[in-house]
Structures are given as structure tokens and as C-alpha cells.
Amino acid sequence: MPISAISLTRFHQLEPGGPVPPYDQFFIEGSWVPAIGSERLEVENPATEETITTVRMGSAGDVGAAVSAARRALPGWATTTPEQRKAHLVALRDALGARQQSLAETITADLGCPIRLTTRIQAALPVQVLSDYCDLLDSHRFTETVRNSTIVHEPVGVVAAITPWNYPLYQILCKIAPALAAGCTVVLKPSEVTPLVVWQLFEAVAEAGLPPGVLNFVLGRGPEVGEALVDHPDVDMVSFTGSTAVGRHIGGLCGARVRPVALELGGKSANIILEDADLATAVKVGVANAFLNSGQTCSAWSRMLVPASRYAEAVDMAEAAASRTTVGDPTEETTRMGPVASGPQRKRVVDFIETAVAEGARLITGGTARPADLPTGHYVAPTVLADVDPESTLAQEEVFGPVLAVIPFDDDHHAVAIANNSRYGLAGGVWSADRDRALAVAGRLQAGSIDINGAAYNSRAPFGGYKQSGLGRELGVAGLEEFLQAKAIQQ
The missing domain is CATH 3.40.309.10 (Aldehyde Dehydrogenase; Chain A, domain 2)
Known part of the structure; x- marks a missing residue:
């Protein structure tokens, strides 16, 4: 298929029977809502240097709406059973799996990664990560007894997930799958460099029937939308993947608020x-x-x-x-x-x-x-x-x-x-x-x-770095535990 033959599907409608430009909305509280921000950004095919489409950039107002939705959804989602959360993740896995070819083609157009790799890695591994967390929900002990203490592992709360452009779907699932499995609600800010696959992801989210507000996304630039999200007072934890320089800045903001942060940063392996x-x-x-x-x-x-x-x-x-x-x-x-x-x-x-x-x-x-x-x-x-x-x-x-x-x-x-x-x-x-x-x-x-x-x-082994390659781990049990906090009840 020549580069020029790739066409991106118009993924959704804002109202039944009312088609709208596909990249003007964010997914907040279970619905597609118009972006408050007015800036439009051209998305380029790096293999042709041609503009694929334009997307709307978000604002602090969009962030506020998304965080508020996640906060409202938290009490209900945090008290679901592992079996209930697994059922939702299985539905999401299946909805995403049915879209793998379209996901691969979109990432190829947006990132320039060869189709053989987007099919086998960029589109397939996210589904595997979801499957892993579905399995872990069958076996993970969220409650355990140590001497006269009952140790309860509870969700940390509302999570801000900020992801990079190089693996635009995989990195998202490395964060949202364990966060949702832990009982957290999430606001996602994907990279504006390769954003297009996120609309397909959230069509799968809508199809899977996750409760409103459990998973939301806002697109925007780091200095505006990312900063507003990281520093929002109703965010309980930040999970970031990107450069070490930006990770240091985010770590400083989280330190000022005494807020947990997971950082997956650079490498020179x-x-x-x-x-x-x-x-x-x-x-x-x-x-x-x-x-x-x-x-x-x-x-x-x-x-x-x-x-x-x-x-x-x-x-x-x-x-x-x-x-x-x-x-x-x-x-x-x-x-x-x-x-x-x-x-x-x-x-x-x-x-x-x-x-x-x-x-x-x-x-x-x-x-x-x-x-x-x-x-x-x-x-x-x-x-x-x-x-x-x-x-x-x-x-x-x-x-x-x-x-x-x-x-x-x-x-x-x-x-x-x-x-x-x-x-x-x-x-x-x-x-x-x-x-x-x-x-x-x-x-x-x-x-x-x-x-x-x-x-x-x-995909079950912990992934993360020493030194300035980051803090915390993703994938497997270690990735799940990043989004849990322990409470000891003595009796």
C-alpha cells in the first residue's frame, strides 16, 4: 500500500446523525465533548511531510473538566471488586483487539513506523498488556494478613497519565491498564506529536462500557495542558514517560505537593x-x-x-x-x-x-x-x-x-x-x-x-530504570503496585 493510500477513519459523531470533524472533541465523563481550547495543530505524516489532519489543543479548562469527572467517578470505581474491574478490562481488551489493523495503519501514518512493526508491536503489545492485567486481577492479593494486622492495598486515587510519541498506544496501556486494575480513575494526556490513535482507543473505551469518568483524555501541549494536569490539586498521582529533563520538572512539582510520581525517562543502554x-x-x-x-x-x-x-x-x-x-x-x-x-x-x-x-x-x-x-x-x-x-x-x-x-x-x-x-x-x-x-x-x-x-x-517483567532513567516500574505486579497504597489495620 503506498503512503498516499492511507486514509484515517472518521471515528465518531458527537450527536446521532450529526457528523463533525473527528479531532475536535475529548472523551470526558463517558462522552465526547467539544474541546474548550481553540488552537488547532496540524498532524504530519513524517514519511511524506504532508498534513494528515488537524487536531484541537486543550486548555486548563479542559483539564479541570476531566479531573473533576475522574474525581466524581473515583468512589464508585475504587470500591468495585477485582472481578468487576476485570470484566471491564476484558471488554476493553476485546474492543481494542478488534481494531488492531486500523490501529496499526493509523500509527504508521502518524509516526512513520513500518507497518510490519506497528502490526506486530505497536498495535499488538497493548492488547497483551491488557490481557496481563486481566490475569493479574485473578491472582493479586489486595488484602493480606501479617501477624495481627490486616494489610489493605487501596487505589492511590486520581491518576494523571502523560505519555510520549514514540509508542503512542503501548505507553498509554502501560499506564491505564494497571491504574484501572488497581481501582484508580485516570486522566490521560497523550503526546500531540502522534495523537491520532487515541481517538480509536477511546472509541474502544466507549464500546467497552467503562463507567463515566473512570477514563478520560485531554490533548494539549506539555507547558499548558501537561502542567495544568500535573499541578491540579485533585490529582493524587502522576505517571509520566518522556525525557529526563521534563521528568525532573514534573518530579519537582509533585514533590512540592508531596504527591507520588512514577517517571519512565531516558536511556543510553x-x-x-x-x-x-x-x-x-x-x-x-x-x-x-x-x-x-x-x-x-x-x-x-x-x-x-x-x-x-x-x-x-x-x-x-x-x-x-x-x-x-x-x-x-x-x-x-x-x-x-x-x-x-x-x-x-x-x-x-x-x-x-x-x-x-x-x-x-x-x-x-x-x-x-x-x-x-x-x-x-x-x-x-x-x-x-x-x-x-x-x-x-x-x-x-x-x-x-x-x-x-x-x-x-x-x-x-x-x-x-x-x-x-x-x-x-x-x-x-x-x-x-x-x-x-x-x-x-x-x-x-x-x-x-x-x-x-x-x-x-x-510483558510481565518490571520495566524501569536506575539513576536518571526514572523512578518506579511499569508492567506486571510491580506496575500494578505503583498505583496502590497500603493501609495497616491492627486487631
């Missing part, structure tokens, strides 16, 4: 390939991981650490793997990498490449020029840089683009030291033919999620 590893497989998988979603993944293995004795060989393999990465029309099934999300994002990535070369890195493949056959669209060629100083800008800062730094090390101790030489600690990988050796290295890494020999993703 290291992929350590030990000398006894299957080098060809480790490099191939490592390059694919670094370039997934055009490198716009917080947990991307953007630093590849290889033994000095095998360094030249590994660099050649990385170059070959990058050259096999098919870049182009994201609606084509054969495309492995699409554009980055926007013009400003492309400039940011290109600036990092220029800085890396200026600081002494050796450009192996890719670079700042657009791919020759893609004159239109925010494309960045898959880029590999060697001889990267571990203290350099490229090794220390999150690029959020398809740029891989290859760094040599002398021994296991040296590899761990380089990997831990970062203000971030989100994820990483270790490769070795000796499982115990790999586990020993993984145990010394200061990061929240480590894969051994390319292990499979686990």
Missing part, C-alpha cells in the same frame, strides 16, 4: 558482547535493536561494546547489518525502518552525528545526508560510528534516532565500567556462550532490564 559470544548473531541482533522504531526507543541498545581483539570484525559486521536495513515507505511490508517522527527530531539526530564526528568518532556508514532515493520525509540513514570515546557526547547522551556507537573494551571489568559510565540505567544486553559469565556481568550492570543472548521480551 549498552549491549556488551563478550569474546566467547556468537559475534555474528550478537551484532546482527544488536544493530536491529538499536534501529528499532528508527532508534526512537528509550531502551535501545545504542552503545555496542565489543572486545578489542574482535573490534575490527565487529565493526565490519555492524556496517553490513546496517546496510541490510531496508529504509523507505513505512506502508510497505518489506520496509524495516521508516523516518523519524518529525523535522525537529531529524535535525536533533543529524546534529548528534555531526558532533560525534567532530569529537573524533569514525563514520562507518550512514551519516547526515538523506538516503538518496528518499528526498521527501524525515529520513535518517542507519548510522554506525566507531572509535567512540566513552566520555564523548554520543556515548553519554540519548540520541533517539538510528545511530549506533561501537566501543572497544579490554576485559569483562572494563566492559562493565564503560556500560555503567552513564547517568542513565534503563536497559542493556549481555552476550556470552557461558551463561554464568553472562549472568555475572548482568548482575554488575546498573540498569533495570538486561537481556542475556537476545532473550525474548516479557
Whole structure:
């Protein structure tokens, strides 16, 4: 399907028989309501640089209405049984699952992620996350006895969920699924960069029949709508995914109100390939991981650490793997990498490449020029840089683009030291033919999620970071517990 063939469905009507522009309303208290804010924002297809549609930006007034709705719904939702909450989440899972192809096509148009990835990851994983929390509601102990105390785990209250543009549906479900399972009500502010899928999500919410006010959304810019939401006195907790700089600011606002906050922030993850590893497989998988979603993944293995004795060989393999990465029309099934999300994002990535070369890195493949056959669209060629100083800008800062730094090390101790030489600690990988050796290295890494020999993703495992990669965890039991508070009743 060529890019120009993607058309977005007009998802809903404000009144029966009365069609209206689809992106002028927010979902508040169980209904589609006109936005109070007047600003309209163009939504661009990053592969064509054409405007898909325009969306209405919200205001502090929209935030106030949404928070008030969530506050009114809280007493009833918080006292539902786990079985009742599960029934609603099952209905939402099924409604969302029935829309997976449409969800994938919308995300491809809005983000530029290739359709093969939006189908398998961007649209499928949110449904899996919902399924996980449906299962957890069958087994989680919300009440337990410890000696003479009854420990009750209660919902924290009204949650402000603020999500990023790179996984526009998955990141939403990582927050709203556990929050709803815990008995919290939610006001969602999705990113205005890739907003279109949220209307489809809330059509599924309406179809699933969640009680009015339990789940609401308002779209808007961070400094206006995000700030109003985070600082609203009737919000009990904030869950944010995004940049470390914004996370610091949100953390400060929440600290001033003594309000719990969960922050999933940046990363500069290291992929350590030990000398006894299957080098060809480790490099191939490592390059694919670094370039997934055009490198716009917080947990991307953007630093590849290889033994000095095998360094030249590994660099050649990385170059070959990058050259096999098919870049182009994201609606084509054969495309492995699409554009980055926007013009400003492309400039940011290109600036990092220029800085890396200026600081002494050796450009192996890719670079700042657009791919020759893609004159239109925010494309960045898959880029590999060697001889990267571990203290350099490229090794220390999150690029959020398809740029891989290859760094040599002398021994296991040296590899761990380089990997831990970062203000971030989100994820990483270790490769070795000796499982115990790999586990020993993984145990010394200061990061929240480590894969051994390319292990499979686990949606039940806690996800989150050390150091400036954030506070708290998402997914699984740990993700559920972020939205609960404990009460001890002695008797």
C-alpha cells in the first residue's frame, strides 16, 4: 500500500446523525465533548511531510473538566471488586483487539513506523498488556494478613497519565491498564506529536462500557495542558514517560505537593558482547535493536561494546547489518525502518552525528545526508560510528534516532565500567556462550532490564530504570503496585 493510500477513519459523531470533524472533541465523563481550547495543530505524516489532519489543543479548562469527572467517578470505581474491574478490562481488551489493523495503519501514518512493526508491536503489545492485567486481577492479593494486622492495598486515587510519541498506544496501556486494575480513575494526556490513535482507543473505551469518568483524555501541549494536569490539586498521582529533563520538572512539582510520581525517562543502554559470544548473531541482533522504531526507543541498545581483539570484525559486521536495513515507505511490508517522527527530531539526530564526528568518532556508514532515493520525509540513514570515546557526547547522551556507537573494551571489568559510565540505567544486553559469565556481568550492570543472548521480551517483567532513567516500574505486579497504597489495620 503506498503512503498516499492511507486514509484515517472518521471515528465518531458527537450527536446521532450529526457528523463533525473527528479531532475536535475529548472523551470526558463517558462522552465526547467539544474541546474548550481553540488552537488547532496540524498532524504530519513524517514519511511524506504532508498534513494528515488537524487536531484541537486543550486548555486548563479542559483539564479541570476531566479531573473533576475522574474525581466524581473515583468512589464508585475504587470500591468495585477485582472481578468487576476485570470484566471491564476484558471488554476493553476485546474492543481494542478488534481494531488492531486500523490501529496499526493509523500509527504508521502518524509516526512513520513500518507497518510490519506497528502490526506486530505497536498495535499488538497493548492488547497483551491488557490481557496481563486481566490475569493479574485473578491472582493479586489486595488484602493480606501479617501477624495481627490486616494489610489493605487501596487505589492511590486520581491518576494523571502523560505519555510520549514514540509508542503512542503501548505507553498509554502501560499506564491505564494497571491504574484501572488497581481501582484508580485516570486522566490521560497523550503526546500531540502522534495523537491520532487515541481517538480509536477511546472509541474502544466507549464500546467497552467503562463507567463515566473512570477514563478520560485531554490533548494539549506539555507547558499548558501537561502542567495544568500535573499541578491540579485533585490529582493524587502522576505517571509520566518522556525525557529526563521534563521528568525532573514534573518530579519537582509533585514533590512540592508531596504527591507520588512514577517517571519512565531516558536511556543510553549498552549491549556488551563478550569474546566467547556468537559475534555474528550478537551484532546482527544488536544493530536491529538499536534501529528499532528508527532508534526512537528509550531502551535501545545504542552503545555496542565489543572486545578489542574482535573490534575490527565487529565493526565490519555492524556496517553490513546496517546496510541490510531496508529504509523507505513505512506502508510497505518489506520496509524495516521508516523516518523519524518529525523535522525537529531529524535535525536533533543529524546534529548528534555531526558532533560525534567532530569529537573524533569514525563514520562507518550512514551519516547526515538523506538516503538518496528518499528526498521527501524525515529520513535518517542507519548510522554506525566507531572509535567512540566513552566520555564523548554520543556515548553519554540519548540520541533517539538510528545511530549506533561501537566501543572497544579490554576485559569483562572494563566492559562493565564503560556500560555503567552513564547517568542513565534503563536497559542493556549481555552476550556470552557461558551463561554464568553472562549472568555475572548482568548482575554488575546498573540498569533495570538486561537481556542475556537476545532473550525474548516479557510483558510481565518490571520495566524501569536506575539513576536518571526514572523512578518506579511499569508492567506486571510491580506496575500494578505503583498505583496502590497500603493501609495497616491492627486487631
